[in-house]
Amino acid sequence: MLTGQITAAVLGIGLTAAILFLVRRDHMHGPYALWWFAVAAATFVLGVFPHVVVWLGDLTGIFYAPVLPIIVGLSLVLIRLLKLDVDRSRQERRMRRLTQKLAILEQEIERLGGRPPMSDDDDGEA
Numbered sequence: 001m002l003t004g005q006i007t008a009a010v011l012g013i014g015l016t017a018a019i020l021f022l023v024r025r026d027h028m029h030g031p032y033a034l035w036w037f038a039v040a041a042a043t044f045v046l047g048v049f050p051h052v053v054v055w056l057g058d059l060t061g062i063f064y065a066p067v068l069p070i071i072v073g074l075s076l077v078l079i080r081l082l083k084l085d086v087d088r089s090r091q092e093r094r095m096r097r098l099t100q101k102l103a104i105l106e107q108e109i110e111r112l113g114g115r116p117p118m119s120d121d122d123d124g125e126a
Contacts, residue, residue, distance in 0.1 A: 008047020015040035035080070042069075 019036045022028040028036075046053055046069055057065025109115075 005047050005050060009044055012040050012042075012044025012047060015043060039076075 016037065019028065019033055019040060023030075023033045053068055054065045057063075057068050060068065062068050062071075
């Protein structure tokens, strides 16, 4: 049992170190880092104090307490995936609106007699 506690504690500390490294290198920004710090802290606490899992299992009515971290972890992963999909949908909607606005502006430039700027899909022939 002690080696499992040490392994979980080392994983929590290692995850924290990796997050700090990524934040320092500007590969991860604040809100995302906070999310992962919470995961690292939970890993560390549950590793060092395994009786917390049993206590939470009794509190929630789960008979086999070791399954509780798995259920919670899986639920958090699903919530995170849902948030990523919502963010991606929002970005796609913004991109579509910006594309439409650009097309309207280019049409307005043509209507006023100016030449629209060359786009990437033009082959350069006039």
